[in-house]
Each structure stands twice: as C-alpha cells, then as structure tokens.
Amino acid sequence: MSGTPNMQQLRVSGLRKSYDEREVVAGIDIEVRGGECYGLLGPNGAGKTTTLKLCLGLSEPDSGEITMLGLPVPARAREARARVGIVPQVDNLDPDFTVRENLLVYGRYFGLSRAEIDARIPDLLEFAGLAARAESRIQALSGGMKRRLTLARALVNDPDLIFLDEPTTGLDPQARHLIWSRLRQLLNQGKTIFLTTHFMDEAERLCHRLAIMDHGRIIAEGAPRALIERHIEPQVVEVYGEGAERWAAEFGARAAERCERTGETLFCC
Amino acid sequence: MSAMNLALPALSGRFIHVWRRNRLVWRKLAIPSILGNLADPMLYMLGLGYGLGAMLPEVGGMSYIAFLAAGTVCSSTMMSASFEAMYSGFSRMHVQRTWDAILNAPITLDDVVLGEAVWAASKSLLSGMAVLLVAWALGLVASPLALLVVPLVFLTGLAFAGLGLIMTALSPSYDFFMYYFTLFITPMMLVCGVFFPVEQLPAWLQGFSQLLPLTHAVSVARPLMNGAVPPQIALHLSVLALYAVIGFYLALVLTRRRLQK
Numbered sequence: 001m002s003g004t005p006n007m008q009q010l011r012v013s014g015l016r017k018s019y020d021e022r023e024v025v026a027g028i029d030i031e032v033r034g035g036e037c038y039g040l041l042g043p044n045g046a047g048k049t050t051t052l053k054l055c056l057g058l059s060e061p062d063s064g065e066i067t068m069l070g071l072p073v074p075a076r077a078r079e080a081r082a083r084v085g086i087v088p089q090v091d092n093l094d095p096d097f098t099v100r101e102n103l104l105v106y107g108r109y110f111g112l113s114r115a116e117i118d119a120r121i122p123d124l125l126e127f128a129g130l131a132a133r134a135e136s137r138i139q140a141l142s143g144g145m146k147r148r149l150t151l152a153r154a155l156v157n158d159p160d161l162i163f164l165d166e167p168t169t170g171l172d173p174q175a176r177h178l179i180w181s182r183l184r185q186l187l188n189q190g191k192t193i194f195l196t197t198h199f200m201d202e203a204e205r206l207c208h209r210l211a212i213m214d215h216g217r218i219i220a221e222g223a224p225r226a227l228i229e230r231h232i233e234p235q236v237v238e239v240y241g242e243g244a245e246r247w248a249a250e251f252g253a254r255a256a257e258r259c260e261r262t263g264e265t266l267f268c269c
Numbered sequence: 270m271s272a273m274n275l276a277l278p279a280l281s282g283r284f285i286h287v288w289r290r291n292r293l294v295w296r297k298l299a300i301p302s303i304l305g306n307l308a309d310p311m312l313y314m315l316g317l318g319y320g321l322g323a324m325l326p327e328v329g330g331m332s333y334i335a336f337l338a339a340g341t342v343c344s345s346t347m348m349s350a351s352f353e354a355m356y357s358g359f360s361r362m363h364v365q366r367t368w369d370a371i372l373n374a375p376i377t378l379d380d381v382v383l384g385e386a387v388w389a390a391s392k393s394l395l396s397g398m399a400v401l402l403v404a405w406a407l408g409l410v411a412s413p414l415a416l417l418v419v420p421l422v423f424l425t426g427l428a429f430a431g432l433g434l435i436m437t438a439l440s441p442s443y444d445f446f447m448y449y450f451t452l453f454i455t456p457m458m459l460v461c462g463v464f465f466p467v468e469q470l471p472a473w474l475q476g477f478s479q480l481l482p483l484t485h486a487v488s489v490a491r492p493l494m495n496g497a498v499p500p501q502i503a504l505h506l507s508v509l510a511l512y513a514v515i516g517f518y519l520a521l522v523l524t525r526r527r528l529q530k
Contacts (some may be wrong), residue, residue: 019530032375035326056370056373058373059272059529059530060529069382078375079375080375082375086373088369088373092365094294094365094367094370095365096294097293097294105293106370106374108289108290108375109286110375111283111286152374255526261523
C-alpha cells in the first residue's frame with residue numbers, strides 16, 4: 001500500500017496557521033509522491049517547522065486539509081505516525097540511556113516486542129555507523145553521531161515515509177555528507193522523504209522536487225534544476241569583500257542587468 | 270482554549286510504554302532514589318515520634334509515634350508524587366524534550382500525561398509502603414487492615430500526581446515550583462492531621478482542611494493502621510478520587526495548550 005511509487009504519501013491543501021494574529025502558514029498546498037525526496041526550502045521563520053508539525057498532527061491547523069498515508073490529520077494522525085519516521089530539528093535522545101537503550105525504548109512506543117526490536121537493532125546501528133558505540137551514553141557522542149542515532153531511531157518501525165526537520169543544521173561538513181549518504185541509501189530502498197532545510201546545496205542535491213517557502217507562502221515549486229532554469233539567469237557573478245558596495249555603485253549597477261545585495265555580498269546577472 | 274484542548278481524555282493501554290520508560294531510568298538510579306525517599310520521612314518520624322512522643326500523653330487515642338506514623342505514610346506519599354510529577358516531569362517535558370520525542374511515535378499526549386501520573390503514583394507507592402513497613406517493624410501497626418493502606422497510598426499518589434502535573438504544565442522553570450510547595454504542600458502538612466489532630470485547629474480552619482486531599486488520606490490511613498474501619502471511608506476515597514480525576518484532566522488540558530498550540 002504505502003511505498004508504491006507515485007502513490008500519494010502526503011497531501012496538504014489550503015493549510016493555514018496563525019499564532020497571535022501573525023499568519024505563520026498562509027495557505028499552502030503540497031503533494032508528496034511515493035519514492036521521492038520532497039524538500040521545503042526557506043529561511044528561518046518561513047513556517048517550515050510549523051508546516052511539519054501540522055502535517056504530523058502535533059499542532060492544530062486553523063484551516064486546510066491534511067492527509068498522511070491516506071489517513072486524515074489530525075483526526076487519525078496518531079495511527080498514521082505508526083508508519084512514519086521523524087527526525088526533529090532539536091535532538092531529543094534520552095540522556096539517561098545508552099545508544100542501544102534509546103533504540104529499544106523508542107521501538108516500544110510503536111508496540112514492537114522486545115524480540116522484534118532486538119532483531120532490528122544491529123542493522124540500525126550499522127546504518128548509523130554506531131555498531132561499536134552500542135553501549136555508549138549519549139553524552140559521549142558527537143553532534144554528528146547523535147544525529148545519525150536520531151535518524152536510526154526514526155527507522156525503528158521500518159517506516160515508508162520519513163520526515164526530517166533541518167537534518168544537517170549544526171553539523172560539520174563530514175557529518176553532513178554522512179547524513180546525505182544515509183538519506184540517499186533510504187531513497188534507494190524506495191522510501192519517501194519529506195525534509196525541510198535552509199541549505200540550498202542540500203535541497204539541490206537530495207530533492208527530486210522542492211517548494212520554496214517564505215513568510216508562510218510557497219513562492220515556487222518544482223525540480224531543483226527546473227526552478228533554477230525558470231527563475232535565475234544562466235550566469236551569476238558573486239562579489240564580496242572590501243569595497244564590494246563601492247564597486248556595485250560604480251560598475252555593477254551599470255554592467256549588470258540585475259544586481260541583488262544580501263549583507264556584504266552582491267549577486268549580479 | 271480550543272475544543273481540541275478541552276476534549277475528554279482518550280485513555281488507552283499505551284500509557285504503559287511511557288511508564289516503562291520511566292521505570293527503566295529509575296532502575297539505573299534505584300538505590301539512591303530509594304534512600305532519598307526513605308530517609309526524610311524516617312528521620313522526622315523517628316525523631317519527632319520518640320522525642321515528642323516521650324513527652325506527650327496519648328494523641329488521638331494512640332501513642333504519639335503511632336499517630337505520627339500514619340500521618341507520615343500519607344505525607345511522604347504526597348511529597349514523593351509531587352516531586353516526581355513536578356521536578357522530574359518538567360525535566361522530561363521541557364529540558365530533555367522527552368515528551369516531544371514520544372509524541373513523534375504513535376502515542377498521544379493523553380497517553381503521556383497518564384503514563385506520567387501513574388508513574389508518579391507508583392513511585393509514591395514505594396515511599397508510602399516503605400514508611401508503613403518501618404512502622405510495622407516498630408510495632409506501631411495494630412492489624413491486618415493496614416494492608417488496605419497500600420491501595421490508599423496509590424490513590425493518594427494519583428491525586429497529588431495530577432495536581433503536580435498541573436503545575437508542570439504551567440511552570441516556566443524549576444523555581445516556579447517553590448510557590449506550590451510554600452503555598453500548598455507545606456500548609457497541608459500543618460493543617461491536615463499529620464502532626465496533630467485536625468480537632469486542635471480553630472473551627473474555620475478545620476472546615477477548610479476538609480477540602481484538602483491530604484486530610485482525607487490521613488483520615489483513612491490512621492484508623493486502618495490502628496485496626497479500625499474509617500468512618501465515612503466512602504467520602505474520603507471519593508474526595509481523593511475526584512482530585513485524581515479532575516487533576517489529571519486539568520493537567521492534560523493545560524499540557525495540550527502548552528505543547529500543541
């Protein structure tokens with residue numbers, strides 16, 4: 001049923017959510033198909049994490065419809081979460097437990113028996129690259145290891161749909177690459193991934209399709225290459241450093257058709 | 270306050286997963302925890318009981334140390350359940366974000382709050398039973414009726430767990446809990462018949478003490494430990510049950526409001 005290619009894993013329409021008069025999600029539509037990696041790309045404060053929470057039934061929308069794995073959310077969100085894996089933005093591993101115990105206890109929340117979980121743990125540890133650290137306390141792990149453990153933990157129920165909220169924020173470059181390779185592995189197994197990120201390289205590299213979100217709205221959607229072709233000129237010159245602003249005023253504005261400034265960097269096309 | 274927040278609790282056996290998780294943590298720290306739960310009530314029960322007891326005639330129809338033992342069974346249950354629901358619950362909910370992790374699984378907040386309440390009551394059961402055992406070892410327990418104090422302790426634990434979880438849902442920090450201890454717990458220790466009979470209080474205060482859960486716990490425990498069936502036992506148990514149920518419901522509503530905006 002789930003995991004069938006092209007079957008709708010997640011569908012969102014007309015989703016709205018406000019906090020204290022401020023509209024954080026301002027009417028968005030999303031459709032995630034089986035076997036793809038769908039990304040929500042946007043700056044901090046765009047409403048990505050709120051959207052994720054709404055999709056999982058952890059927050060109540062003001063209006064709109066959400067269907068996850070064919071089940072209505074939030075009405076049957078709990079049931080849907082039985083077949084979903086979630087990697088949150090902030091690690092919430094159990095500091096009182098070892099690596100192995102974290103996986104065991106989490107597996108129990110899904111109603112798995114001790115025997116079933118014990119059978120899965122070796123593969124999960126292998127996937128996370130933590131086979132040698134099974135009995136380590138969480139505090140002894142690096143940031144990258146904790147994130148890999150959180151990812152392995154999200155797979156304890158063998159889900160077909162996995163949500164990741166900014167999976168590589170705060171990780172060093174090597175750790176990022178390890179996470180990306182693991183996600184690639186999951187996609188090759190036919191799993192569906194929904195991730196939020198503010199890293200454009202991550203979105204371009206991993207996502208089959210992505211939606212660009214800002215101020216609660218989806219302002220563009222499509223495959224990464226197609227989005228680039230549609231909205232950005234073929235050549236972009238990036239200028240930064242001492243005197244960049246003066247250069248822009250003297251040359252850039254005249255020499256380029258379009259000149260955008262972000263902080264101390266200029267993008268000229 | 271939305272309709273979803275006010276919805277009646279959907280109870281299910283899934284709460285046991287949360288309970289088991291807490292128990293697994295406790296097992297790692299069991300010895301210091303047991304000692305901690307035991308030492309405090311033991312010290313003042315023995316200190317005050319023998320110290321004051323030697324100077325006092327019969328209090329409430331029994332020796333002072335027997336009188337105090339029954340009060341201490343209830344007060345230690347109250348302290349244990351309250352501490353667990355507040356300090357430990359807050360650590361899990363807010364500092365470690367454990368509840369957030371659990372909610373990512375097919376477990377609802379109803380299950381989490383119920384699991385936490387039953388866990389706090391379970392811990393308080395150990396506490397109350399430990400004091401009961403010491404009382405029995407000292408020859409202060411007159412009859413097998415005292416065995417009924419065990420379920421009473423669990424019910425009392427549930428009542429205070431529910432109230433404690435309300436505070437956890439409202440609290441911005443650990444410091445906030447001091448209000449609860451100073452304004453509610455400590456006064457209860459003094460007016461609910463733990464250290465001296467409620468009849469010693471002025472009439473208006475006696476009436477007020479009848480509204481407090483600890484009074485009702487003591488009113489059942491003391492006769493039972495002395496070999497008598499408490500008069501009005503149904504009333505006392507109902508009050509405790511009401512505190513447990515309403516406390517749990519309010520805690521759930523407030524926790525929903527806090528975590529699931």
